[in-house]
Amino acid sequence: MKGILSYGILRGLIGQIVGWAAGIGLVTGIRALMGLAYKAEPAWVVGAALGIIGFLIGIGAFRDWFAWAKGEETPDPEEIHEEPGVKRYFGYSLDHKVIGVQYAFLSLFLLVVGGSFALIFRVELVQTGMQWVTLNFFNTLIGMHGMTLIVSILMGISAMSNYAVPLLIGAKDMAFPRLNAFSFWLAVPASLVLVSAIFTGGFDTGWTGYPPLSIRAPMGMQMFFVAVFFAGWSSILGALNLIVTILRMRAPGMKMFRMPIFAWATLATSIIALTATQLIGTSFQMVSFERLFGMSFFDATKGGNPILFQHLFWFYSHPAVYIFVLPGLGIISELLPVFVRKPLFGYKWVAMSSLGIALVGFLVWAHHMFTSGMEEYLRVPFMYSTLLVAVPTGIKFFSWVATMWMGRIRFQVPMLFIIGAIIVFLMGGLSGPPLGTVSTNLHMHDSYFVVGHFHATMFGGFIFPLFAAIYYWYPKVTGRKMNDLLGKIHFYMLTPGFLIMSFGQMQIGLLGMRRRIADYDPAQGFETAHLIITIAGFMVALSVLIFLINLFVSAKRGEVVTENVWQSRSPEWTVLPTPAPMHNYPQPIRVVGDPYDYGLKGARYVEILPQQAGD
């Protein structure tokens, strides 16, 4: 028993169950004292929230802070030497590389869960009529698919930035290692609460949770709200940590414009996450309170307004899509020069375009509301601001293409996914402007076209770059390379599968297929298209399965790598051993050049700082 409990995650789970039960008991007890009967919803909401706190206590995320409160000393993160081995990935660790890998596993776990939801409802959609799920279960699944994958994406970008940013900028760790671990372990119980929504009645609103529907939805809605609230908190704290790390922890000589481009993308993303996430937390909290306490924020008959929710919600949820894609676009810009063997074209323009997207991204939220019935005069200004996003996005595309021009392109597995990312994101990007102009949006809004467009941006801006990043940094984590053949099979199944799926969705959307419907009118003639989309969806799923097999098998059997396997100029490959040691760079490094001077012989990016005598 003692042995099993040394796995932090199990202590956390026990803590969550205890906390959850305590929350239910607390509310029921107070109600009993007031002479009121048991009521499930308030008891479970408080239970879910306390369960998350219980998990954090169980795993020891508060241990050092409690110690300080008692006036005890704790060792500095830099002095802690954690026992190497697989075990530390299952517990509380302060090493940013471990936390990065933990984030990646949580992300992939949620990707599998959320993707499986999609497979279930894709099968249902093959034929008209309801075959194997009920209407309510279908409606729950689409919302769960959406939010599970959104959390998966948030975890995925945290994985990439947590693992890579300190290495890229030559830091020993993140600025606040304890906060970093706290952010991660907050997301784990939150994810469990999210999945619990299925078992507590589900919810029939889709991931957007618009009131008044979300006020009438079953109790699963509340679990969804609690989960998003805490996952959002995790995201805010993670962003804060990354901003401080990037601004304060760079190696000597690394001026802002000598940072690897991925650090710029992470900085832009983190600024959005830090400043916008509160709004989704607030909007969901308001619905939750309307349900629990009868506060009528969104009830028109009591002086509220349902449109208010949509403004609050999209003020986060639109910038959120840039949170999701900017790190992926950063990965494209980061890896492209390595495999093209040529400097990144227009480094400063690419860096500034990330900040440009982040800034403009804050001014466009109401384009989700062109048909919502908000004040009509708002539609045209929001159309202008929305289309402006195309400009910095265009700069990225043109710069990538110019980077590849006259290169010596090497088609290793990460590069395949980079090319796939560019093409798929192009498809997502180009399907955006028709949605951005109001008059065409009147037709396309809430149609399957939006589904196709959104999935193309997420795959091009996140899924493909995530895979590229995993193939690329895998040797740094494990000391082994992932299998090339399986990697290629993964790519050549995923890409056509996805393109067919996404284009099919866009086409039937234009023809009149609504989104979020469990069944469709046979007279519209969409059965063949849905069959093809479902088959393509299964191709995507199968390719991911192959990837996962590769991921686990290569950890034991992959080709051993000790050197700079990609011949990258980045410091984690040039001066750091593989796999990366604890506390990163054993000797301090200094930046002496530009990051992407491929093609310039003799040029160097970093050098090991000579040890000063008498230091």
Next chain:
Amino acid sequence: MPYHRVLIASANPLFGQGLEKMIQRQWKNPQLEIRRVDSNEAVLNEMQNWSPDLIILDYDDKTISRAEFLQEFVAGDQPMQVMLVSLKSSGAVVVYDRRTLTPAQAEDWLNLPKFSQATSEHPPIQRRSSMKHFVIVGVLIAVFTAVIYFLLSNIPLLPIAASVQAQPIDELFNLHFFMISLLFSLIVVFLGYSIVVFRHKPGEEEDGAYIKGNNPLEIIWTIIPLGIVIYFAYLGSVSLAETRRADPQALEIKVVAGQWFWRFEYPDYGIVSNTMVMPVNKQAHLKLTSLDVIHSFWVPEFRVKQDTLPGENLVRELRVTPTELGEFKVRCAEMCGTSHAYMESPVIVVTQAEFDQWVQDQLAALGADPVARGEVWARNNGCLSCHSVDGSPNVGPTWKGLYGLTHELTDGSVVTVDDEYLLTAIINPNAQVPKGFAPGVMPQIYQDTIPEQQILEIIEYIKSLK
């Protein structure tokens, strides 16, 4: 640029002879004069006295002093270009113009001997072959654009356009499709061409060209897209305005949405219907509202869409002028709960004469028989979306044979379905839920939305379903 006087400077006779032959063969210019020199002195001499407009300098030749040559080159004011040709390291060629040579370039060039290893690959901008690449890519982009636009125009992408408002929207769609074809081709052709032509060959260890960026180019591809998007936003505003053009003679239809039905009220005629009947070529002024949650009015053939909001102060409007006769369907486009997928109602576009006839029929149909009237109310209020009248299972209990039945309730008690039970079940549906059905599914709104007389008539109708 047609050169007239070309000076070739190299101590290596093979360099000069070969080059001279090649130039004469390639340029085919009868007025072309070529001279060859092989020492530092001769180069400077010819440069001053003969004034060539192009000097081809053997970059690998150490006998020619670069410092002296450069001094002479930048000092003069006659148009002159120098082409540095290196045979030793990868056949690199670089061209400088006397008028545009910057001090930085000059310095680079003077420092070259010291770093000749490091920078030998640095200036190889292969102009001629680069031009060739761009021409091929340009042609491919044009071809791809044409093909993709042809495909987008010919595969079914939009349902038929059946309203006046659909015209400007479809025109804008068409322009979007063209722009998508063009931009998709632009990026994909450049990408694909690079993948094919600039791929790493096996065994090759070299890196790509050392090109870090180009600010004028970046400015161009910022400004042009900026202009395009502003133009599209302008077009979007114009077409939006066209879809909102109001006709004072418009027929007013109040569209009421509820879980999960549509109801259409014609205030001019006092008709309530669950089918939307519209006269062709006459603008309908829709006033949309909802009884419970947000729904959205969408007839894909009409193109326009508007959410319906609950709340008397949140009535929204939409203008539709149908142009095609026939039957369409309004399909709820905003997730509205369990039966959202089935929230569809017929929209029938008829001639004005047929419309007038329909109005007469509707008014006549409301006879004095309470059962017939009850059936109309049941249909108009969406009761039949969840309750079947033929005994088939649905979201709620079927009405066929319901009256007089003995129900077991969720709490285990038993009631007989009589007038009183039915009344309670309509106005307070969660009070006595029969076993096998979930509470909270049926909206608890009918006391407010249906007049009591009509509720009683609905009950009469239920009683009639044996």
